[in-house]
Amino acid sequence: MTSKQFAATFERNSAAKSTAEREAILADPGFGNHFTDHMFIAEWTPETGWADARVVPYGPFSLDPAAAVLHYGQEVFEGLKAYVHEDGSVWLFRPEANGERMQRSAHRLALPELPVDWFLGSIEALIRADHEWIPSGGEKSLYLRPFMFGSEIFLGVRPSQHVTYSVIASPAGAYFAGGVKAVSIWLSTTYSRAGAGGTGAAKTAGNYASSLLPQQEAIEKGCAQVAFLDSVEQKWVEELGGMNLYFVHADGSIVTPSLSGSILEGVTRDSILTLARDLGHEVIERRISIDEWREGVADGTITEVFACGTAAVVTPIGSLKWDGGEVVTGDGEAGKITTDIRAALVDIQYGRAADRHGWMQQVKID
Incomplete structure (x- = not known):
């Protein structure tokens, strides 16, 4: 119509x-x-x-x-x-x-x-x-x-x-008023954010409602956010309660979970993938298992982990906790690649860097 x-x-x-x-x-x-x-x-x-x-x-x-x-x-x-x-x-x-x-x-x-x-x-x-x-x-x-x-x-x-x-x-206001801070993430092994064929790829209230109980559990465990796995195998990393995830490897490549139909297709997500390539990083979209996350951080294969969303833009992830264990990424603070990507995006948004991709749209004020 x-x-x-x-x-x-x-x-x-x-x-x-x-x-x-x-x-x-x-x-x-x-x-x-x-x-x-x-x-x-x-x-x-x-x-x-x-x-x-x-x-x-x-x-x-x-x-x-x-x-x-x-x-x-x-x-x-x-x-x-x-x-x-x-x-x-x-x-x-x-x-x-x-x-x-x-x-x-x-x-x-x-x-x-x-x-x-x-x-x-x-x-x-x-x-x-x-x-x-x-x-x-x-x-x-x-x-x-x-x-x-x-x-x-x-x-x-x-x-x-x-x-x-x-x-x-x-x-x-600025999401990180005192500077960008790394956060701890709780791994949910009981709840799923969305199921295959469900509404995970849509930005709808029910997805967020279903994340509130596990988010409450994360806070009780001393964590700022909760990470969800797929609902079928409980093996593949999907996203946080409202943020997409990225894994920086020792060779400088960046891996993010591929869109599966149950992961929200974030505008910030797509922008970061483009900027990461601009900065010379190989960007890979594929499935990543929870074992790869834990073992990669433990052996140094994965050197930085971060999440993105509209509110915080980019949030460094300092550690992942679960029942019976924890892994700390690097020194537990924001890594260089994470901060470089965040700065590149924020500088475009606030007009401090050239908008090479034509992303910004001016609003004419009468």
Whole structure:
């Protein structure tokens, strides 16, 4: 179906934060703690397609108790950031890739696919309304959360015939305020993040819900994150609760688990693979077993391990723990290749390095 041309109305928030209130928040925003004055909303039905695009004051949704999402979990979301460059201009990093992934996620959850031009238009409309909320300095940014859910009032197992799409925004501070820190990972041997033929490749709420109990277990074991294996053999490394994994070998090559249908196809993941090649590393996508991880770290074949995601960008992994054992990677701190790759990516995002791949997209502020 051909999409309608994107156009959004605007309703100003009469209860918007004052300049002083906003600046106090931006001085130390944390992550996911505060939200901007407005949000974007559009709705879909089979009869109208995507319609009623609008930027409105940030506030609660009114959901009927029988709304489809509350009973059948039809929901997908995305995460990306807006960055302020030194000259004050505002930029997005590969937003079209997020829009395309949201289409794939929506397809898997039997939701309507939002046209990429609507995805981009919704984000730009919200940024233009709330651009004063974008923090600057260090690695601060404006985190953007587009999401879509079944909002039809109906109890029955079928795709929702009314769908709501929204974008909210939250100022975000540097993920590692005191510098990049290596973390410990707990290996889950009881739970799986996703199964073959399931929704692992989609960015949907249920995948994250299923990771919360093992994540809680990881924290109880003194670890920051949990690593999941495949659900069939419990042998092959897949990903963390919300981050893709990489293994740096002694010869400088970098191995990452190949996409299997149950691993999220991360935008940051793909970008890192490209930058690693730019830096002269051989990049290999293949299956990697948990034994290879443990034994490779123990004998020095694997010299660095790191994970990536939108929030932290790149997170060094200092150790892997499991019931009855632990291996420490190198000296337990961030390795040189990990920090070089992270710097290469962050420098592009913040405009400190040339954008050779055309990844950055400027948002024109009226």
